[in-house]
Amino acid sequence: MTCKNRAKNCGGCPLLEVPYPEQLKQKEAKVRALLGKYGPVHPIRGMETPTHYRNKVISTFATGSGGKLVSGIYAAKTHKVLPVERCLLEDEVLDMAMEAVRAAAAACKYQPYHEDKGTGLLRHCLLRRGVATGQVMVVLVTAQPVLPGAKNFVRALLAEAEKRSVPVTTVVQNYNPRRTSVVLGEQEKVLYGKGFILDTLCGKTYALSPRSFYQVNPVQTAVLYGLAVDAAKLTGNEVVLDAYCGIGTIGLTAADKAKQVVGVELNRDAVHDAIGNAKHNGVKNARFFAADATEWISAAAAAGERADVIFMDPPREGSTPQFIESVARMAPKRVVYVSCNPETMARDLALLTKKGYRAEGFTPVDMFPNSEHIEVVCALSRQEQRKQSRR
Numbered sequence: 001m002t003c004k005n006r007a008k009n010c011g012g013c014p015l016l017e018v019p020y021p022e023q024l025k026q027k028e029a030k031v032r033a034l035l036g037k038y039g040p041v042h043p044i045r046g047m048e049t050p051t052h053y054r055n056k057v058i059s060t061f062a063t064g065s066g067g068k069l070v071s072g073i074y075a076a077k078t079h080k081v082l083p084v085e086r087c088l089l090e091d092e093v094l095d096m097a098m099e100a101v102r103a104a105a106a107a108c109k110y111q112p113y114h115e116d117k118g119t120g121l122l123r124h125c126l127l128r129r130g131v132a133t134g135q136v137m138v139v140l141v142t143a144q145p146v147l148p149g150a151k152n153f154v155r156a157l158l159a160e161a162e163k164r165s166v167p168v169t170t171v172v173q174n175y176n177p178r179r180t181s182v183v184l185g186e187q188e189k190v191l192y193g194k195g196f197i198l199d200t201l202c203g204k205t206y207a208l209s210p211r212s213f214y215q216v217n218p219v220q221t222a223v224l225y226g227l228a229v230d231a232a233k234l235t236g237n238e239v240v241l242d243a244y245c246g247i248g249t250i251g252l253t254a255a256d257k258a259k260q261v262v263g264v265e266l267n268r269d270a271v272h273d274a275i276g277n278a279k280h281n282g283v284k285n286a287r288f289f290a291a292d293a294t295e296w297i298s299a300a301a302a303a304g305e306r307a308d309v310i311f312m313d314p315p316r317e318g319s320t321p322q323f324i325e326s327v328a329r330m331a332p333k334r335v336v337y338v339s340c341n342p343e344t345m346a347r348d349l350a351l352l353t354k355k356g357y358r359a360e361g362f363t364p365v366d367m368f369p370n371s372e373h374i375e376v377v378c379a380l381s382r383q384e385q386r387k388q389s390r391r
Helices: 020-035 092-107 150-163 218-232 249-255 268-280 293-302 321-330 342-354
Strands: 056-063 069-074 081-083 122-129 136-142 168-175 187-192 197-201 204-208 239-243 260-265 286-290 309-312 334-339 357-365 375-382
Touching (some): 020 357, 056 081, 092 122, 092 136, 092 150, 136 150, 197 218, 204 249, 204 268, 218 249, 218 309, 218 334, 218 357, 239 249, 239 293, 249 260, 249 268, 249 309, 260 268, 260 293, 268 286, 321 342, 334 342, 342 375
Parallel strands (some): 136 168, 239 260
Antiparallel strands (some): 122 136, 357 375
């Protein structure tokens, strides 16, 4: 498989030219090398169609040849924008949505932001699509607090989107005045629609705002979360802790099979979404707290609180020794570790096994075909300590 963007120094698909079966073989081998000493590694779960899977796109604006407004990604190992019109990873509807955004912005004579000079208006465009609902969100990130002719832009965007049969259901302006690589700023204004879109995953409906953390590959996310909930072996009587819970996707997926779910997440916007998602889905046995996962579980363990099952889905840097120590103090029967970085997972497993947990097995999931990233689900069970008899 080839892509013209790759010839222009796009670094988004380092494995694109490797046949997909070979990609899966390499990823499974990497997981086995890192984690095999802790337990069996099951066959990797790959995609039937490993392209056009991303339901979220971030495109950066720049000035192209002849002063034309373009957008795309940074070329590999540079801060130069590589114009992108079509991408083999992106949902094709979002490619057309971005085309509509560029056309509407050009019609309004908007100028791209120049980092070095600190001038211009348009920084980025973030697009989301609810694959199950078809709804599309457009988030225009600006360097200025006011979007001149905002109503005209929305009108032009909707017209351009309609030409391309793209159902744009909400448009949001995000103001980011900082000189930073962080895409979104703190201030937002809804220009059209409700400011969020809906999507359905594992039987639950989720409201996705511009800042919501939501896995970008809906097909493989359903596989990942299905494996995680199955690994928990819930009977309906368990108290479940969902650590690093994001907008509550794993916890709410498990809620139907649990007595109670408690979710903990540092991002307050995500927690707000999680509470709303529970309410929208009629889930009454789930609570969510905005807190650092390590600090929260440490305090809970010190207070003598217990959980029967703990889901942990930490960021790429993995968990912390203090978190793992608190898991051991809570003494859940099962821990389900969902990792986006097998290397930090291996580090954390060295601690978990010392605390009396045994890895029952690992299942790699190819969430990001044509890239080097791998997700892994691991089920761990607590081993009963044998009492030493005294004479």
